Amino acid sequence: MHGDLLLVVLILVFGCAAFLFGLVYVVGYVLSAVGRGMWGLVRPCRSPGPTERVQRLSRPLRCSRVNCRKVEYRNARFCSQCGAPLNY
Secondary structure, eight states: HHHHHHHHHHHHHHHHHHHHHHHHHHHOOOOOOHHHHHHHHOOOOOOOOOOOOOOOOSEEESSTTTOOOOOEEESBOOOOOOOOOBBB
């Protein structure tokens, strides 16, 4: 009898604690998403550094190895198939 009551109380306590932790997590996640969105609106724009390539949409990139010659349509520096540097 007392064991059943103790089990019910433990389940209620842990259930309420889990609910509250979940609620705190969701509120924190929403606040961080809003903060990231607001920061994205006001952050200063930066130019690409020397190692970053400006994305080219007009022409695909081709692998520099003669045996591979895979065409990449994404902004990449190396071939996804063999790892060789890409040509413009």
